[in-house]
Amino acid sequence: MTTWWRGLVGSVQGLRAGIDDWLVGTRHAVRAAAVCRIATGLAVLGLLASNFSTRDMWVGQGSVWAEPARAISSFPELTLLDGVSSDVLTLLYVVTMLAALAFVLGWHAKAANVVTFIGFIAVVGQNPVVGSPGDNLVRLTLLWLLLMRASDHWSLDAARRSRRLAAGKEASREEDALPTWLSAGLHNVGLVALGAQTVLAAMAAGLDKVADRSWQQGTALYSTLQLPESRPFPALSDLLADHRVLLALLTYGVLLSQLFFGPLLLNRYTRRLVIVLAVVVNVLLAVVFAQPWSALSTLGVTLLFVSDRTWERVEDVVLGAAQPVTDWTVERGYDVLDGVDVVRYNVVLPVVDWVRFTILRR
Structure with a gap:
């Protein structure tokens, strides 16, 4: 004992x-x-x-x-x-x-x-x-x-x-x-x-x-x-409303992503599933039902459950994909600065010197 x-x-x-x-x-x-x-x-x-x-x-x-x-x-x-x-x-x-x-x-x-x-x-x-x-x-x-x-x-x-x-x-x-x-x-x-x-x-x-x-x-x-304020893209709204299977899938997606959000977070694999499902559902609500800001605020707290390790990988991918663009932007920036220096030394400074020594000394 x-x-x-x-x-x-x-x-x-x-x-x-x-x-x-x-x-x-x-x-x-x-x-x-x-x-x-x-x-x-x-x-x-x-x-x-x-x-x-x-x-x-x-x-x-x-x-x-x-x-x-x-x-x-x-x-x-x-x-x-x-x-x-x-x-x-x-x-x-x-x-x-x-x-x-x-x-x-x-x-x-x-x-x-x-x-x-x-x-x-x-x-x-x-x-x-x-x-x-x-x-x-x-x-x-x-x-x-x-x-x-x-x-x-x-x-x-x-x-x-x-x-x-x-x-x-x-x-x-x-x-x-x-x-x-x-x-x-x-x-x-x-x-x-x-x-x-x-x-x-x-x-x-x-x-x-x-x-x-x-x-x-x-x-x-x-x-x-069917509400006018919930139809930002009428053709898309009609497409979804006319297809019962798509509408049923979205209905079940909303219910599953909310009812079982907490329990599904307890397992690593189901956590990924429910987060992806919640993201998809909120994106659809934002686009189809004209609720962008409510959906964005919900996405913000939903993505809180994504691990920092995953966000590090996302950061590496984004930075890797953006590097050619950033490198090109920096190079163009240096080109612009070089052009400014050329204008400064070949145009601005000669004009300033001419004004100083020709006009102001009269």
Whole structure:
């Protein structure tokens, strides 16, 4: 009994040590977090940019038609822009778009994350009528990304850090603000929370669909394809609506990618299958059903489950394929600089000297 108890205690201690090492030892999925940052920022930027011309109608002074929905809503963000002028709304709208662009590029990503998060809630939350589950996913993703180091790769921040290290300079104030173990711990907590949120959101969406009679009867997607706002490419919509097999496959693909998203992640092979299926389904939803920004935000958190090893291989392939283009661009850039030097020494400087010695000395 004593030996058994010691073995159990040793196993528990080993498990705890392993969890502690995973949690605070190093940051995990940093490339996947960068992909999530880019996709989420693009979703916010695309949503706001595509609706910029109608901002007064859906969130500004022209959105009085949504007052009944605001009156019964208890969300506090409704008061953030209550009664503001069109100029103030436009200013906040543009600032949020610029912050989202900075977030995509990874330029001062933490500050950009905060501004994007607040601005997105303030703008999109003004009209509960036009909101969608994708908006809630975006705001939760932005919240958890605040804890994560999403700009360690594929960002201007990472490029700046690399230049500082190459120049032998010390780390920036931002990097020294927290000890390594705490920074890694916060990142990994945010990663786990965002992953759990993604699984729960997918399964909840799947359960909601199977409880709907239109999904049970297989008519949900067909009915959506008949709506004018869901037909960006009418010929493609008609093609899909007229082929029952394709429509059935897409229906089952949506349900399987949501209902069984969590369980299928537990195995390496089924994980690849469900991620590919989710990517295909969201691309189709973006193209066929005119939901690009919602699909992009969903893709961002879905690709969070792709390992960094895979993203490294993708990075190598992309860089290898892009190298001829980048080499050609650099060579043309040098040619342009050579041309500028020729013009400078053969045209600009002689003219300057002629003006100095001929005209100014008179």
